[in-house]
Amino acid sequence: MQQTKGHALEVRLCAYIDGELGEAEKTELETLLARDEEAKALFEKLKAGSAFGNTAFEDFLHDPVPLALVRQIKQGSGINPKAERVTIAAANVRSVRIWPRVMAASVALVLVGGFTGFIIGTANHAGEPTRVASARTWLDDIADYHRIYSRQKERLVEVPASEAPKIEAWLASSVGVPFTIPNLTGKGLNFEGARLLVANSKPVAQLIYRNADGDVFAICFLKDSDSPQSDKFSESIRDNLGMVSWQRGGASFVLVGPSASIGLHDLAEAVSTTI
Numbered sequence: 001m002q003q004t005k006g007h008a009l010e011v012r013l014c015a016y017i018d019g020e021l022g023e024a025e026k027t028e029l030e031t032l033l034a035r036d037e038e039a040k041a042l043f044e045k046l047k048a049g050s051a052f053g054n055t056a057f058e059d060f061l062h063d064p065v066p067l068a069l070v071r072q073i074k075q076g077s078g079i080n081p082k083a084e085r086v087t088i089a090a091a092n093v094r095s096v097r098i099w100p101r102v103m104a105a106s107v108a109l110v111l112v113g114g115f116t117g118f119i120i121g122t123a124n125h126a127g128e129p130t131r132v133a134s135a136r137t138w139l140d141d142i143a144d145y146h147r148i149y150s151r152q153k154e155r156l157v158e159v160p161a162s163e164a165p166k167i168e169a170w171l172a173s174s175v176g177v178p179f180t181i182p183n184l185t186g187k188g189l190n191f192e193g194a195r196l197l198v199a200n201s202k203p204v205a206q207l208i209y210r211n212a213d214g215d216v217f218a219i220c221f222l223k224d225s226d227s228p229q230s231d232k233f234s235e236s237i238r239d240n241l242g243m244v245s246w247q248r249g250g251a252s253f254v255l256v257g258p259s260a261s262i263g264l265h266d267l268a269e270a271v272s273t274t275i
Contacts, residue, residue: 013043139245139254141199142220143238145206146256149195150216157193157208167194171205176223177251182274184209187267189217217257219271224252233268244268 004012015021016029033040159167172178189209197204207219227247234245242259255268
């Protein structure tokens with residue numbers, strides 16, 4: 001347990017919030033909070049700021065991991081030193097004790113006169129701190145769909161590959177994006193069929209493929225004239241799914257497959273030139 005007697009009240013209250021105090025000092029602070037309104041107000045600001053910080057950091061830990069980094073880790077070589085340091089830092093944050101955070105809070109209080117450091121807690125004093133979360137994109141919806149449909153054995157697709165001409169006409173009119181079903185047999189993928197999905201409140205075409213091991217891959221696209229058009233590929237990973245996305249011709253595309261597939265980027269390049 002920490003001993004904070006003699007330190008600033010802010011430091012002692014931070015230790016109290018984190019459960020770092022012994023019973024005697026804890027009782028002393030509780031008595032102070034019960035009779036001193038200013039100390040109680042400061043305590044509420046500190047507690048609100050601490051809760052906000054913990055929530056924001058948990059959101060950061062669940063952000064999608066770059067697919068390239070995951071591949072490097074799986075291959076056991078070529079890890080960028082900067083990326084490695086970030087990974088190590090994220091892992092070590094959970095074990096950091098109170099004192100570094102107390103020092104940072106104390107410095108902030110000195111610099112801004114005891115107010116700005118707690119602006120989050122006072123921004124909405126009548127309610128809970130505002131939760132900061134990354135905006136959900138159509139790729140998140142696609143990842144959710146893929147996890148469900150890729151497990152289907154008998155009903156993997158809505159329209160089978162044997163009706164390929166109908167698929168092209170049906171999805172092009174439904175989604176508003178003209179396309180040709182890519183032939184990926186040279187990449188070891190057999191076309192299984194298609195589905196019509198909804199993501200980000202827009203209709204989305206999904207072309208489904210399967211390799212010899214039974215792994216399911218999907219090409220999904222929607223009309224998207226609002227996004228900047230670029231052929232640059234963006235890679236990310238969501239749990240066990242790898243995703244490579246790009247924009248072209250007023251549409252957004254994404255290739256989805258197992259994150260362990262090291263050829264996903266090359267496959268996306270092949271799709272972009274043939275779809």
